[in-house]
Amino acid sequence: MLFPIEMTSRIAGYVMKKKMSRAKKYPMVLMLEPLHACNLTCTGCGRIREYESTIKQKLSIQECLDAVDECGSPVVSICGGEPMIYPGIGELVAKILERKKVVYLCTNGMFIRKKIADFKPSNRFFFNVHLDGMRKSHDIAVERDGVFDLAIDGIKVAKEAGFLVCTNTTVFSETSMAELDELFAYLTGLEVDGFMLSPGYDYDAVKVKEIFLTRDSIKEKFRAAEAMFRKYKFNTSPIYLEFLQGKRELECTAWATPTRNIKGWKGPCYLITDEHHATFDDLLTKTPWEKYGPGKDPRCEHCMMHVGFETTAAVGVSTKLGDTFKMIKWQFT
DSSP, X not given: OOSOHHHHHHHHHHHHHHHHTTOSSOOSEEEEOSBOOOSOOOTTOSHHHHTGGGTTOBOXXXXXXXXXXXXXXXXXXEOSSOGGGSTTHHHHHHHHHHTTOEEEEEXXXXXXXXXXXXXXXXXXEEEEEEOOSSHHHHHHHHXXXXXXXXXHHHHHHHHHTTOEEEEEEEEOTTOOHHHHHHHHHHHHHTTOOEEEEEEOOOOTTOOOGGGSOOXXXXXXXXXXTHHHHTTSOBSSOHHHHHHHTTXXXXXXXXXXXXXXXXXXXXXXXXXXXXXXESSHHHHHHHSOGGGOSTTTOGGGTTOOOHHHHTTTTTXXXXXXXXXXXXXXXXXXX
């Protein structure tokens, strides 16, 4: 199976319960940002630039847990910034797991060896290590030599200690899909448990615009890599991959992946900031969702990122006949 059975059953049960209650909008993944500070200055990162004025601030562990409880999503993605430099990160993960959530700890991997003792393996916990290519390409993307090697060392340490590990890769205009094929083959040899893949987004805060893809160029890149998607264990769903290849359209469901950070609930989405809401309910009910998305807001025109579209099929939007079978086959491949 692609995911542990307990993890799959909890998420499926949550979705079924929401559908039976006829809920119109509900969260699937909480993007929890305890801090925005980072030890790297990755070229394509909007967070360290957008929140420059509050870069030294952080949420308390209790504020993080309150956000988890308030949102109620079955999955929590702890991101940032670099969450491994957050004080008490091990305690935070443990307390979220106590709430029976699935946790993805998104990290550059550089501190896994140093902090591995702060965590305990669980079939609901992944180290999600960011890698944008092989050694040379990745180190250029993160603007520091040696990061790739430290990340790979962290992956090896985590696997040896019995942890689930996946990787997250952002595709930019200069990304070689052939090199990513090489990367995933290498990581498969390290017994990495799955791979996530998403095109980069043109953040207002990032001034190097030439690195980002248009919607047409995203489809072109991902169509050219179709054979690669059949070779490796992708955590990225087949429905979302079809969307990236231009084989189908999906409606943006950014409300399903809310973001909580030091300023509040980020609205409307992980990528665009028009307002920070005091509560999750305010984000959900006071955001004019109908005004966002391709063809509605120019900032959304070229966005095909997972935080807007990966959960669409899961929450029953833009579904087609046969999608359920595709998802079941994917899970058991």
